[in-house]
Amino acid sequence: MNKATVFSIKRFAVHDGDGIRTTLFLKGCPLRCRWCHNPEGLSSKPALAYFPDKCINCGACVQACPAAAHQIDKDGRHVYLREKCVACGKCEAVCLGNALTFYGRIMTVDEVLPLLLEDKDFYGDTGGVTLSGGECLVFPDFCLELAKRLLDFGVKTNIDTSGAVPYGAIKPLLPYVDTFLYDIKAIDNDVHIHCTGASNRQILENIKRLCDDGARVEVRVPYVPDFNDNQIEKIADFLSALPITAVRVLPYHNLSGSKYAALGMAIKPPERPPTHEEIEAAKDTFKTYGIKVL
Ligand code: SF4
Ligand code: SF4
Known part of the structure; x- marks a missing residue:
């Protein structure tokens, strides 16, 4: 029986793909984004x-x-x-x-499935379940089994991923996943390493392979002033060559500082959120490249 470490279930989510969704957050991530707003999902340990x-x-x-x-x-x-x-x-x-909030329960697919099916009546034709994190694909077998089992009940699954996993963790999911919500944070590798602690080579390669394999891909671009704001045009240029469905620009918010401290993490997240004008300019850049912006 496949297991994963679950740290949260969010019901009636409206920003994790089409329609009304229930989002399951799995714990553990290969990246260390300087602006992470879910620091409780970074370590795989409870x-x-x-x-x-x-x-x-x-x-x-x-x-x-x-x-x-x-x-x-x-x-x-x-x-x-x-x-x-x-x-x-x-x-x-x-x-x-x-x-006190405890993050990280090790759960089987059998334990998680009924919790997700509780909201089935609200999903309608467009909604469903989104698997997120952390990086949900650090548990590829769990995600695959769960997506298959949900589909047996007519429930669609989205995968919210950083793409920082081997393509072998992604490809088996293709027949069972509705949409991949795929993060792109930077094109310049030195900027990506500065922002996340890791190279972006695998991430950029994986999104190309996903598109080549016919997956439905919606891209998420976090906008973090003084970190990746100089990457927007380069990301737009890169994405303009791919058959993605749309881009969503995610403004950084600095509400997670107390969570870092509560978890005993001596990390200070960035302080400045973007202005409305900066976000609108980023959206316009994507539109200029012919990309649909959500
Ligand atoms: S953390 Fe504080 S409020 Fe919570 S049980 Fe302990 S003493 Fe009581
Ligand atoms: S402080 Fe840690 S060890 Fe003690 S009850 Fe809470 S989770 Fe368990």
Whole structure:
């Protein structure tokens, strides 16, 4: 039975492909984008996020934790000792202040499938399920089995991917996937490495192969000022040669800072979101190259 590490299920999603969708987020990603807005999806390991501003010092977690990672100090204040945590997830359920969120449950396809089928009546002809992350294709066999099983129920699957996986993880999905939502972040490899920690060669090669194999591909371009804003024209030029369905420009937002801190990650995401004018200019660039913009 194929398994994956699940960190979230988002229902009634309207930006993860056509129609109304339920999005399943799988944990683990080969990239380290400097602007990642789902830092809880980066590591494949389960992890506890602690939001101290929500803690009401009730102490319920102290009793629940088998590893003594939660303590109440002599002043009655809660202290979380991350280094002691063994990621069992037991404290989340007892937290009265909603200060603890556990990310990462290892689940089988049999366990996930009924959760996704709960929303089947809302999917209609255009909606369905989107598999996202992290990078969902770090679990290729799980995604393949799940997409096949969903199709047995008449539910379409989209794959939201960075493309930073071997093509062998993608190709078997082609008969079972409606649309690939494919991220392109930069064309210049040095810029891509600076922004994500990894080369883009495999990513650019994979999208060409997907298009050659007749897949329906919608491209997502994150727009992050001072990181990849000088890549928009180059991305438009690259995509203009491919039979993609459309491009969606995703404005960076800086709302994830507290999540990084809650996960104990000493990473400071970029501060400046793009202006409305910058996003409109990026969209116009794609249109100039004859590309449909969503
Ligand atoms: S996840 Fe488990 S080990 Fe970690 S703090 Fe919570 S109860 Fe303790
Ligand atoms: S259970 Fe939640 S609110 Fe209570 S002390 Fe622990 S972290 Fe704080």
